[in-house]
Amino acid sequence: MTAISSDTVLAAQRRSAELETGIAHEPAAFRILTGDRPTGPLHLGHYFGTLANRVRLQQLGVELFVLVADYQVLTDRDVAENLPEHVDGLVADYLAVGIDPGKSTIFAHSAVPALNQLMLPFLSLVSVAELERNPTVKEEIEASRRSSVSGLMLTYPVHQAADILFCKADLVPVGKDQLPHVETTRTVARRFNERYGPVFPVPDALLSSVPHLLGLDGQKMSKSRGNAIALSLSADETAERIRRARTDSLRRITYEPQTRPEVSNLVRLAALCQDRDPHEVADEVGDGGAAALKRLASEAVNEFLRPVRARRAAYLADRDHLRQILRAGNERAGAIAEETLREVRAAMKTP
Known part of the structure; x- marks a missing residue:
């Protein structure tokens, strides 16, 4: 398995420090895309690893887009079980920790078709070999413990590129293990701009400095392993x-x-x-x-x-209100995705 080099991590850390200085001076100049797959309740590892940082950036004045990645649930499983319940729970987790729908946009993959349409032109910009070399994809395939996986698993980084670029996000908060996904997005943005003209920003990774939390069994904290403390536990x-x-x-x-x-x-x-x-x-x-x-x-x-x-x-206790928040976010994300798709079609000279 190809490891992420220490030089890559050090470069990302240096760049993240520069970006934090920029955020402190002019937070409104930045747009962030982040999110989670609705496969169960979020836990304290999520909170200290990503959620608290999202709230911090939101409060500073950075424009925040938070994705409920419901389509990506299918990357490593045959069916998306209990999906509506998990989506409700995920949105409730977001709101409970302080993500404010008046300041940030919470939306779902399945409700923004124009976002997903970007995958086709983006896939034409990367090779199969490049996708197969992605270390995070390799780790996900290994973790699935299956003899074969769906094609969606291989295209997972390109789907993430569509998530990030549809709203022209320029920052993506990640842990170091997610750096290859951000690099795929940067590659897609650069190649599209070189081939068709300038449409997309080339986003940067914003590395978290929070120490890694293990699960209660000493292994990696995970919803599927049952070794985490979910925000929803009594x-x-x-x-x-x-x-x-x-x-x-x-x-x-x-x-x-x-x-x-x-x-x-x-x-x-x-x-x-x-x-x-x-x-x-x-x-x-x-x-x-x-x-x-x-x-x-x-x-x-x-x-x-x-x-x-x-x-x-x-x-x-008020799921109608919860779902209205998500609908409002879906509408805003959908309008942005439609405009981006129009720009892509114009640049590519397609109908």
Whole structure:
């Protein structure tokens, strides 16, 4: 598998620092595309990895487009099970954490046909070999544990390019593992502009500086693995999951991510929820051991999520309002996608 080089990551980090300076000076000059697949409730890994950053950028005044990627649910599965329920839950999660539909546009793939029409000309700009070399695609195929996958999986980066370019976003907040997808989008934008004339900006990746959270079993945090703390869990369910979290045999609690990853992950989780330094949290627990650490982490997480859960429940209690928010976002995204598609057809001299 082709790894993402350290030079690529360092270059993206330097560029992200420059972009953050630009955002601080003139936030309204930037447009961001971000989003999630509706395959289940979002969790704390999503919150600290992406959601909090989206809210921060929104509050600064950056124009934010948030995609409910319902079509992309089919990239690694045969059917999209419980899709309407998951879409409602995803929109409720967005609103509960502070994404404001008055400031940001929340929309769904399936409601914006002009966006999806961009895939065909975009696919003509990349080779099969380029798609097969994409390390993120390779990882997704490997994670699917299937002998074969659909063609949609291979074209996943191009679909993401359509997501980003339909609204001419110039920033895409990602983790380093998503850098190849952004590079595919940059390639598509450059090649289209070179072949047909200037239509699209060449977007930049905006790397997150938030430390990576592991799942409660010490593996990658994932909805499908059941090792995450979903924003929708009750306080009792959260406490039970944390009680079952993996630790180690040493009694004294320290924050040493390289040598004690499971213990350090719980320390980091409590520290993030309390906005504290993880070393300070570890020192507070000290010789209390894993049980004391888990109690502290449960209290920190539940206190942090208490207002989020209340807002989420209120939104889900009025699904008509929830769906009206999504319809309004769909209408705005649809109008922008139609205009972009008109520009693409004019540039390509097609009807």
